[in-house]
Amino acid sequence: MTEPRSLRRSRRATSERAHGLMGKFWLGLARRVFYPLTGLLARTSVTGLHNIPAEGPALLVFNHVSHLDPVFDAVTVHRSARVPRFLAKHTLWNVPVLRNVLVGVEQIPVYRGTADAQKSLRDAHQAMEKGKVIVIYPDGTITKDPDGWPMTPKVGIARLALGHDVPVIPVARWGTRDIYDQYNKKFRPFPRKTVRFRFGEPLDLSAYRGREINNQLLREVTDLAMHRVRDLLGEIREEQPPAEYYSPVRKGSHGKS
Numbered sequence: 001m002t003e004p005r006s007l008r009r010s011r012r013a014t015s016e017r018a019h020g021l022m023g024k025f026w027l028g029l030a031r032r033v034f035y036p037l038t039g040l041l042a043r044t045s046v047t048g049l050h051n052i053p054a055e056g057p058a059l060l061v062f063n064h065v066s067h068l069d070p071v072f073d074a075v076t077v078h079r080s081a082r083v084p085r086f087l088a089k090h091t092l093w094n095v096p097v098l099r100n101v102l103v104g105v106e107q108i109p110v111y112r113g114t115a116d117a118q119k120s121l122r123d124a125h126q127a128m129e130k131g132k133v134i135v136i137y138p139d140g141t142i143t144k145d146p147d148g149w150p151m152t153p154k155v156g157i158a159r160l161a162l163g164h165d166v167p168v169i170p171v172a173r174w175g176t177r178d179i180y181d182q183y184n185k186k187f188r189p190f191p192r193k194t195v196r197f198r199f200g201e202p203l204d205l206s207a208y209r210g211r212e213i214n215n216q217l218l219r220e221v222t223d224l225a226m227h228r229v230r231d232l233l234g235e236i237r238e239e240q241p242p243a244e245y246y247s248p249v250r251k252g253s254h255g256k257s
Contacts, residue, residue: 004079026104048199145246172232
């Protein structure tokens with residue numbers, strides 16, 4: 001790993017910790033499980049991790065290609081001496097033991113298609129008001145693009161970004177789908193893979209703040225963030241990203257950018 005260990009050491013004085021005995025217990029357990037697991041599955045290369053602030057709130061905007069993403073993302077963000085809060089499917093809270101971990105480290109359930117659908121955004125807003133780091137996947141789910149590029153992003157990220165004057169940091173990660181490909185039902189732990197991360201500089205949203213929040217503004221900010229994620233992903237892959245987002249409605253094509 002290129003940066004994280006030295007960065008975590010340099011931030012020892014401000015290192016974020018879980019609250020309460022149970023929070024510390026479950027965070028410690030997660031660290032003892034997931035650090036070795038990610039190390040077993042892949043080498044990890046990280047650049048730009050210092051863009052996550054040592055203290056205070058931040059919104060991290062990631063691409064999403066595999067069910068392994070949250071595990072690798074959590075370990076990498078934790079190496080910046082921060083505890084990430086994910087917006088995760090509420091059904092994960094039904095899994096024994098995992099439910100305790102999620103509650104203990106203050107993760108945020110997402111209730112899609114229910115009367116509680118907006119509760120996750122409210123909880124995310126409250127978490128940032130308390131100085132937390134939020135991780136969000138604007139795709140809403142694992143991308144269905146056969147080539148792994150982002151789908152049309154959802155505007156929830158813009159609501160969070162405009163609701164708080166916090167660093168909004170685009171992040172690209174590539175390599176997890178080589179280990180576990182959900183759609184093709186392939187798990188390939190060997191040979192050991194490489195997972196690459198690139199954390200970009202915080203977005204400049206000054207031109208968007210103070211404006212009336214409407215659908216057009218939300219889409220502009222969402223696209224600004226996801227375009228940057230897509231560009232970073234292209235840099236990691238050393239490929240030219242597609243000009244348009246993939247749309248699962250139009251199979252075999254990309255939707256409007």
